Structures are given as structure tokens and as C-alpha cells.
């Protein structure tokens with residue numbers, strides 16, 4: 001199964017980010033804590049160049065805490081990084097101090113040149129559905145920008161004052177034209193960062209069930225399935241998904257599995273691993 005998603009509006013987003021980049025002092029790159037490697041867009045690394053950056057792993061409430069700890073240590077070697085949960089507000093208070101620290105030198109230099117003090121300009125970037133808009137709402141304490149549990153909710157750019165000295169630009173999610181490793185496409189589809197329209201849910205679920213069997217064999221408990229080998233048929237049976245003639249509706253079972261996996265109902269799961 002080869003999943004790819006790079007719709008036309010993303011090419012536009014890429015242009016838009018490039019244009020805005022010169023106005024911003026620091027970038028927040030929002031990744032998904034369940035995918036600390038696969039949710040990082042190589043295109044963004046290229047666009048951002050040497051711009052100051054804070055990497056934030058969001059949705060840490062859904063990720064396996066054992067792996068989050070290890071990833072933070074690893075990623076910290078390259079750039080400043082923190083883990084948060086935008087919807088639960090966990091870790092979010094660390095953000096402003098980190099941003100301040102990242103731009104102190106730049107603002108002091110400007111001051112020395114006689115430029116009047118101004119707000120810090122921050123741009124939030126990341127792949128779709130990582131919680132950029134939710135984070136902004138958490139920082140401002142209100143529903144100021146639109147969020148949604150599907151990729152591609154934010155379309156235009158929007159500046160929001162998140163602190164008396166900090167302005168933040170929300171941007172649409174950006175992917176890249178080709179996932180070289182098909183496993184990356186599957187993982188991104190599993191967490192909901194590519195459109196559900198571009199893959200077959202039953203096929204993805206079959207892959208996900210194999211993956212879970214290998215890495216989180218206890219996940220099947222959710223469906224009260226005795227065997228640690230979960231199947232769509234067993235999920236369908238447990239949930240009474242039947243079609244005419246008493247056959248099991250495996251499409252419905254796949255949709256249930258994907259939805260509950262994304263909501264964290266199968267447990268806290270991290271799909272990208274480091275060598276143990």
C-alpha cells in the first residue's frame with residue numbers, strides 16, 4: 001500500500017511560508033509526539049534554513065511516555081525541543097520562556113542599532129493535524145482559530161497575539177511531494193495527517209493491526225479479544241458491525257479501529273522508534 005498526499009493547496013502553502021519567513025524571528029515546528037521522526041517535514045527543514053527554531057512534540061498525552069522521554073534526549077542534540085499537549089494544556093507554559101530565550105540576541109542587536117523594541121514574531125509550522133491551531137487557542141485561552149480532527153482545516157495565514165510581547169502566525173499544514181518510505185505514509189495516515197480519501201481504510205487497518213501485534217500486543221484488550229492477534233472480523237464481532245446476511249462489516253470495523261487508535265483509546269502509542 002503506497003499512500004501519497006500532496007494536494008494543490010500545499011504547493012501554495014509552501015510559497016506562503018517562504019514569503020512570510022523573512023518577517024518572523026523564530027519558528028515553532030509542531031511535530032506529533034507519536035511520530036517524532038515521520039511527522040517532521042524534510043521540505044520544512046530546507047525552507048527554514050538557519051532560522052531560530054523551537055521543536056514542539058504535541059499530542060504527548062497520546063504518545064508512549066517511555067519513548068517521548070528518549071526522543072526528547074535525542075532531538076535535543078540538534079535543536080531545542082519540548083513535549084506538550086495543546087488540548088490538555090500540558091507543558092504549554094514552557095513555550096514563551098523558550099521563545100524569549102531564542103530571540104534575545106537578535107532583539108538586543110536590533111536595539112543596539114536603535115530599532116525600537118517590538119513584539120517577537122513567531123510562525124507555527126508543521127504537517128496537517130498536529131495541533132497548530134489548537135496550540136494557539138490554548139496559548140490565547142480562547143477559540144480564536146478554527147481546529148478540527150481532520151487534516152487541512154487551516155487554509156490561510158492568520159496572525160494572533162498570544163502574549164503581550166509575542167505575535168504568532170498560524171499556517172496551514174504542509175506535507176512533501178513524496179514519502180520515500182511507504183511506512184512513513186502509512187504512519188501519517190494512521191494518526192490522521194493525510195486525508196482519509198487517499199487510502200483504503202481496511203488495507204491500512206490490516207497493516208496497523210500487524211504493527212500493533214508486534215509493538216503493543218495488549219492493545220486488543222480494548223475489544224475484549226482473547227487472542228493477542230486482533231483482526232477486523234473480531235473487532236466487527238465485538239462491536240456488532242453486521243451487514244445483510246449476518247456477515248461482518250469489515251469496513252465499519254476498520255473505521256472504528258482507526259478512530260479509536262487516533263483518540264488514544266488503544267493506549268498511549270509511539271510509532272517511531274529509536275534503537276534500544
Ligand SMILES: Nc1nc2c(ncn2[C@@H]2O[C@H](COP(=O)(O)OP(=O)(O)OP(=O)(O)O)[C@@H](O)[C@H]2O)c(=O)[nH]1
Nearest residue numbers: 086129130131132133134147148149152153154173
Ligand atoms: N489528544 C490530543 N488531541 C489534540 C491535541 N492537540 C490537538 N488535538 C486535536 O487534533 C486535531 C487537529 O487539531 P488542529 O489544531 O486543527 O490541527 P492543525 O495542526 O491546526 O491542523 P491543520 O490546520 O489541518 O494543519 C483536533 O481534533 C484537536 O482537538 C493534543 O495535544 N492532544
Ligand SMILES: [Mg+2]
Nearest residue numbers: 132133153154
Ligand atoms: Mg490548523
